[in-house]
Amino acid sequence: MVLSTHARSAVLTGLAVLATSVLGGCSLTGSSEDEGASAAERVVLVTHDSFSLPDELVADFEKRTGLDLEVRPSGDAGTLTNKLVLTKDDPIGDVAFGVDNTFASRALGEGVFASYAPELPPGAADHELPGDADDLLTPVDTGAVCLNVDDAWYAERDLAPPRTLEDLTEPAYRDQLVLPGAATSSPGMAFLLTTIARYGEGWADYWRELMANGARLTSGWSEAYQAEFTQGGGEGERPLVLSYDSSPAFTVSGGASTTSALLDTCFEQVEYAGVLAGADNPDGAEQVIDFLLSDEVQAALPESMYVFPVSAQVELPAAWARHAPRPERTWQVDPAEIDENRAAWLREWNDLVAR
Amino acid sequence: MTALRRLLTLAALAVVPVVALGLFFVVPVSGMLARGFVVDGVFDPGAVLEVLSRPRVHRVLWFTAWSAGAATALALVLGLPAAYVLHRLALPLRGVLRAVLLVPFVLPTVVVGVAFTQLLGEDGPLGFLGLAGSPVAIVLGLAFFNVSVVIRVVGGAWESLDPRPGEAAAALGASPRQVLTTVTLPALRPAIVSAASVVFLFCASGFGVVLTLGGLRWASVETEIYLLTTNLLDLQAAAALSILQLVIVTVLLAVSARLRAVPGGTARVVARPRPVRRSDWPWLGATAVLLVYVGAPIATLVAGSLRVEGEWSLGNYRALGTTGSEQALLVPVTDALANSARVAVDATWMALLLGGLVALVVTRRSRGRAERRLRGALDAFFMLPLGVSAVTVGFGLLVTLGRGPVDLRDSPLLVPIAQALVALPLVVRTLAPVLGGIDDRQRQAAAALGAGPLRTLTTVDLPIVWKPLLAAAGFAFAVSLGEFGATSFLARDDRPTVPVVIFRLIGHPGAMNYGMALAASVVLAAVTALVMLAVERLRVGSVGAF
Numbered sequence: 001m002v003l004s005t006h007a008r009s010a011v012l013t014g015l016a017v018l019a020t021s022v023l024g025g026c027s028l029t030g031s032s033e034d035e036g037a038s039a040a041e042r043v044v045l046v047t048h049d050s051f052s053l054p055d056e057l058v059a060d061f062e063k064r065t066g067l068d069l070e071v072r073p074s075g076d077a078g079t080l081t082n083k084l085v086l087t088k089d090d091p092i093g094d095v096a097f098g099v100d101n102t103f104a105s106r107a108l109g110e111g112v113f114a115s116y117a118p119e120l121p122p123g124a125a126d127h128e129l130p131g132d133a134d135d136l137l138t139p140v141d142t143g144a145v146c147l148n149v150d151d152a153w154y155a156e157r158d159l160a161p162p163r164t165l166e167d168l169t170e171p172a173y174r175d176q177l178v179l180p181g182a183a184t185s186s187p188g189m190a191f192l193l194t195t196i197a198r199y200g201e202g203w204a205d206y207w208r209e210l211m212a213n214g215a216r217l218t219s220g221w222s223e224a225y226q227a228e229f230t231q232g233g234g235e236g237e238r239p240l241v242l243s244y245d246s247s248p249a250f251t252v253s254g255g256a257s258t259t260s261a262l263l264d265t266c267f268e269q270v271e272y273a274g275v276l277a278g279a280d281n282p283d284g285a286e287q288v289i290d291f292l293l294s295d296e297v298q299a300a301l302p303e304s305m306y307v308f309p310v311s312a313q314v315e316l317p318a319a320w321a322r323h324a325p326r327p328e329r330t331w332q333v334d335p336a337e338i339d340e341n342r343a344a345w346l347r348e349w350n351d352l353v354a355r
Numbered sequence: 356m357t358a359l360r361r362l363l364t365l366a367a368l369a370v371v372p373v374v375a376l377g378l379f380f381v382v383p384v385s386g387m388l389a390r391g392f393v394v395d396g397v398f399d400p401g402a403v404l405e406v407l408s409r410p411r412v413h414r415v416l417w418f419t420a421w422s423a424g425a426a427t428a429l430a431l432v433l434g435l436p437a438a439y440v441l442h443r444l445a446l447p448l449r450g451v452l453r454a455v456l457l458v459p460f461v462l463p464t465v466v467v468g469v470a471f472t473q474l475l476g477e478d479g480p481l482g483f484l485g486l487a488g489s490p491v492a493i494v495l496g497l498a499f500f501n502v503s504v505v506i507r508v509v510g511g512a513w514e515s516l517d518p519r520p521g522e523a524a525a526a527l528g529a530s531p532r533q534v535l536t537t538v539t540l541p542a543l544r545p546a547i548v549s550a551a552s553v554v555f556l557f558c559a560s561g562f563g564v565v566l567t568l569g570g571l572r573w574a575s576v577e578t579e580i581y582l583l584t585t586n587l588l589d590l591q592a593a594a595a596l597s598i599l600q601l602v603i604v605t606v607l608l609a610v611s612a613r614l615r616a617v618p619g620g621t622a623r624v625v626a627r628p629r630p631v632r633r634s635d636w637p638w639l640g641a642t643a644v645l646l647v648y649v650g651a652p653i654a655t656l657v658a659g660s661l662r663v664e665g666e667w668s669l670g671n672y673r674a675l676g677t678t679g680s681e682q683a684l685l686v687p688v689t690d691a692l693a694n695s696a697r698v699a700v701d702a703t704w705m706a707l708l709l710g711g712l713v714a715l716v717v718t719r720r721s722r723g724r725a726e727r728r729l730r731g732a733l734d735a736f737f738m739l740p741l742g743v744s745a746v747t748v749g750f751g752l753l754v755t756l757g758r759g760p761v762d763l764r765d766s767p768l769l770v771p772i773a774q775a776l777v778a779l780p781l782v783v784r785t786l787a788p789v790l791g792g793i794d795d796r797q798r799q800a801a802a803a804l805g806a807g808p809l810r811t812l813t814t815v816d817l818p819i820v821w822k823p824l825l826a827a828a829g830f831a832f833a834v835s836l837g838e839f840g841a842t843s844f845l846a847r848d849d850r851p852t853v854p855v856v857i858f859r860l861i862g863h864p865g866a867m868n869y870g871m872a873l874a875a876s877v878v879l880a881a882v883t884a885l886v887m888l889a890v891e892r893l894r895v896g897s898v899g900a901f
Contacts, residue, residue, distance in 0.1 A: 049843070049859065049862070050862065075585065075843070075844070082584065082585055082588050082750075086390070086750060092753065092764060183582050184582065216487075217488075217572070219566040221862065222469075223468055223469065226861055226869050227468070227473065227476075233873075234869065236472075236473075236476065237476060342586075343589060346582075347411075350411075351411070354572050
């Protein structure tokens with residue numbers, strides 16, 4: 001009896017192994033895709049989930065350089081930065097793009113990047129990271145996180161839309177604002193920094209008033225814009241949302257945008273690229289950075305990633321030039337100060353808005 | 356000698372799943388924990404323990420416990436009547452309904468979050484309830500996703516429950532209510548406990564639901580680990596919470612294993628579904644409530660996907676062959692669908708193989724206390740992935756798999772492996788109660804009558820395991836199709852799965868992208884429903900064959 005149990009188990013194991021090998025052939029992920037090192041030299045670009053460039057440009061780059069560009073999205077700017085920090089002894093790629101000015105100093109402090117100083121296009125130097133003496137990070141694009149309003153909503157109600165951060169705490173704008181939270185989204189963090197830049201130590205009081213005036217928090221940009229904003233995809237009910245200065249270019253209907261950005265409420269975001277220290281292919285990594293700064297890529301950035309180029313010598317798309325005016329002045333917080341206080345600020349913010 | 360041989364058999368069966376779980380779960384998780392405990396090369400457990408005294412941690416723990424508990428209770432209350440109605444009554448379309456009720460389980464949480472928000476929002480049809488962003492919304496969302504687990508697990512057991520004891524009780528004068536409480540429910544107890552423990556663990560680690568439905572006013576252990584790891588890089592605190600999670604999960608599993616213990620070998624007879632009687636109306640009513648509850652958000656999605664610029668249109672579906680407006684995607688949604696199918700095939704066979712072996716190991720009759728303990732420990736071990744933060748596992752895979760001869764971080768198999776681990780406990784829980792319910796004397800009888808091991812397997816085990824095995828396969832396939840957390844962490848850009856492209860679409864401005872996200876969600880839901888329908892059909896066909 002015991003023997004039979006034993007034998008049966010052995011047969012079962014055998015069957016299972018057989019089944020594995022048979023079924024393994026049924027799927028392509030299991031079989032054909034392990035080409036290993038292909039003929040072309042590989043360069044791995046680690047980036048955030050929003051990275052996207054036209055296929056032609058990438059194909060062009062690969063043809064010109066003989067490199068095989070592999071793009072690996074790794075979450076949002078925060079997740080990306082922390083992945084880079086956690087894997088710095090054994091980097092997950094050759095070059096990284098998408099670390100922004102709210103996370104940059106953490107990456108610098110941890111020694112994630114190696115030096116590389118490419119030739120910058122005109123205008124790009126304005127966006128260089130303060131405190132980056134070793135040329136570890138190169139600015140690639142910029143954009144601003146600003147509040148957006150549904151102009152039609154306010155016109156219908158004969159109400160002047162808000163303009164400043166102060167306006168948001170006015171009773172006239174009660175229950176109208178929705179924004180992603182600072183703890184879980186990078187625009188949300190940018191808005192927290194906006195209030196810190198504006199109010200200094202008094203930011204917590206401002207947030208108390210904001211929450212008391214019926215502001216709603218969501219976990220990410222998608223929930224805020226797509227589900228809750230009146231001009232998002234989902235027929236929401238709030239006419240004020242935290243988004244980007246470029247967003248009005250996407251709500252154009254009949255030649256005019258139905259939304260606009262409040263240009264006094266903007267926080268400047270700059271996204272950087274850098275060669276990863278200990279990269280397998282540092283030479284390829286440098287070529288990728290040059291590629292990101294090329295006129296073709298810089299000109300493609302608005303349509304592909306909804307951000308503005310750092311280069312002043314490329315033309316913006318027509319809709320952008322018309323509907324997405326840039327703020328003249330943005331709120332800023334020193335990257336080193338952000339790095340030092342991020343945890344404390346977020347904890348205080350969390351306690352303030354929670355429960 | 357025999358004892359040694361039995362242990363060897365046990366080891367041989369367990370080795371593949373143990374190695375797989377060790378490599379892709381234990382090593383990554385311990386890698387992350389180690390980073391929390393070792394700061395600047397110095398072992399420092401004090402700082403980790405200090406985290407546990409923070410008042411915020413206590414709040415987070417309490418919220419996790421009660422929201423998961425409430426959601427589990429709700430899923431049971433709604434799921435048990437449906438399990439009965441859809442598995443015991445001869446109801447038209449019951450196969451379709453069973454398949455449809457599984458759909459929520461695989462929908463991307465962001466999309467469901469949007470649908471719920473439209474329903475519960477200030478101007479939504481249920482806006483007057485004022486539930487948006489409340490803990491009630493979180494509980495509703497958690498139960499929405501998990502009620503199908505109850506229906507599946509309990510329904511399967513209910514179906515193969517011998518109706519005769521109940522009939523005998525009724526013949527002896529027991530009221531339907533007495534039959535239910537004294538005969539049926541006790542017999543179903545292992546399945547119910549099994550389902551409840553799985554649902555509780557899913558709810559307690561339900562990351563996306565808490566984030567998208569509760570806003571940020573409520574944090575669970577899982578979302579707290581996410582915040583600590585991805586945003587604050589406070590690995591000590593994350594490690595503390597992860598360990599706490601592990602301890603709680605282990606305790607829970609131990610308790611549920613005790614409650615689940617199958618009382619003796621019961622012969623299983625598949626009962627024919629019987630016509631609806633007057634006494635079934637309360638059950639049918641409860642099932643109708645469930646259908647409305649699950650159907651409303653899905654209907655919201657379908658309606659949204661069929662509208663383009665305020666008009667009814669199929670435009671969003673036609674756009675699935677494109678990459679969206681403003682190049683939101685790198686590959687069309689249709690390509691992602693093909694990728695998803697390939698990944699799901701791999702994840703399914705892996706989950707079935709591992710889960711099947713585990714179920715075999717943990718359900719064999721044990722001799723002696725040591726062996727029983729060992730099997731119990733193995734059983735619990737394979738349930739652990741249910742209760743451990745996906746963030747911890749994901750980051751752990753990144754930091755631990757880069758070394759050694761093969762850089763597994765680059766392997767296209769990593770995604771299916773991760774998904775298989777997510778589906779593994781489910782497969783085990785679907786198969787184990789059935790395998791455990793087989794009377795070993797049947798096998799002995801077959802052997803005594805001269806059947807070889809293979810024949811015993813095909814005549815005793817297989818006829819009973821066959822249907823649950825298919826159900827498990829369908830389940831694993833569906834879970835893989837919908838899996839987002841681990842996939843988004845590990846998937847490569849050029850081969851995204853459907854949930855990944857949906858997430859991308861919904862994260863990009865432009866009405867067309869949003870419409871496409873809804874359409875892709877409906878397609879994902881439809882494919883899942885079809886898979887489950889096919890499984891239902893096979894199940895029906897296999898009833899007479901054995």
